[in-house]
Amino acid sequence: MRAGTPDNEWREDCASRRVLEIFASKWTSMILHVLHTRLGDCARTGVLQRSLPGISKKMLTQTLRDMEADGLVTRRVYGTVPPAVDYTLTPLGKRFVEPLELLYGWGRQNSDVLDALAANRDRQLL
Amino acid sequence: MRAGTPDNEWREDCASRRVLEIFASKWTSMILHVLHTRLGDCARTGVLQRSLPGISKKMLTQTLRDMEADGLVTRRVYGTVPPAVDYTLTPLGKRFVEPLELLYGWGRQNSDVLDALAANRDRQLL
DNA sequence: CTGTATCCTCAATGATACTG
DNA sequence: CAGTATCATTGAGGATACAG
Numbered sequence: 700m701r702a703g704t705p706d707n708e709w710r711e712d713c714a715s716r717r718v719l720e721i722f723a724s725k726w727t728s729m730i731l732h733v734l735h736t737r738l739g740d741c742a743r744t745g746v747l748q749r750s751l752p753g754i755s756k757k758m759l760t761q762t763l764r765d766m767e768a769d770g771l772v773t774r775r776v777y778g779t780v781p782p783a784v785d786y787t788l789t790p791l792g793k794r795f796v797e798p799l800e801l802l803y804g805w806g807r808q809n810s811d812v813l814d815a816l817a818a819n820r821d822r823q824l825l
Numbered sequence: 826m827r828a829g830t831p832d833n834e835w836r837e838d839c840a841s842r843r844v845l846e847i848f849a850s851k852w853t854s855m856i857l858h859v860l861h862t863r864l865g866d867c868a869r870t871g872v873l874q875r876s877l878p879g880i881s882k883k884m885l886t887q888t889l890r891d892m893e894a895d896g897l898v899t900r901r902v903y904g905t906v907p908p909a910v911d912y913t914l915t916p917l918g919k920r921f922v923e924p925l926e927l928l929y930g931w932g933r934q935n936s937d938v939l940d941a942l943a944a945n946r947d948r949q950l951l
Numbered sequence: 952c953t954g955t956a957t958c959c960t961c962a963a964t965g966a967t968a969c970t971g
Numbered sequence: 972c973a974g975t976a977t978c979a980t981t982g983a984g985g986a987t988a989c990a991g
Contacts, residue, residue: 718932770945798931805924806844819896
């Protein structure tokens with residue numbers, strides 16, 4: 700597959716496709732969004748969890764660690780008892796908020812299209 | 826989870842989140858993109874397959890059928906031998922090209938950010 | 952040419968309980 | 972409070988062979 704792949708914009712590593720891969724994880728986009736728009740780019744673990752109804756402790760930590768590895772957030776540990784940890788959006792992370800909000804903005808302004816799609820899906824459940 | 830979910834923008838069915846769900850499937854976005862930007866909104870199965878290096882016949886058909894169910898494309902079968910089938914982007918489908926190209930456009934103009942992310946990931950593989 | 956039918960694998964996600 | 976460790980689930984995606 701690698702050898703036969705044409706040198707065009709459809710390669711696995713083309714810029715366009717990589718944008719979507721970032722948001723492939725179920726929670727990454729929501730963490731970026733809530734962190735930036737509601738929590739001032741920085742928040743403690745507990746605050747994040749309460750801001751993301753439905754997320755489990757496991758997925759929260761796991762996603763945040765992945766984001767840290769990607770350089771999207773910075774993890775700070777305070778040597779207190781009980782322990783306190785917070786996550787801050789990095790400059791790189793902030794840049795990824797841009798395309799995300801672009802998408803969210805489109806969704807908010809085009810809810811009719813999304814509703815039409817949902818209607819089609821419901822009709823399918825006959 | 827349903828009962829305890831606050832009535833805010835984080836509900837499973839909020840408009841913003843649904844935009845990303847559309848592109849959750851690995852091939853949907855690429856089919857939309859190639860169909861619109863390179864194939865004049867309509868193409869036969871074989872053409873699509875050759876335009877999407879790496880896709881299997883199974884995933885191609887499956888994704889196209891899902892898109893048809895969603896009202897994104899129209900499937901036309903010609904009673905010829907050998908059989909011919911083509912898929913045409915619906916008006917609804919065309920509207921979903923918009924946010925997709927928005928995202929792709931951002932990616933093309935910000936490849937430096939995507940490269941930075943990739944670099945972080947590589948560094949992680951030490 | 953187009954599509955179906957199996958079988959298979961693996962990674963993402965979640966539930967639960969435990970630790971410092 | 973923050974995080975780790977298991978275990979289980981499940982659905983997406985792919986390989987292959989067959990069919991109309």
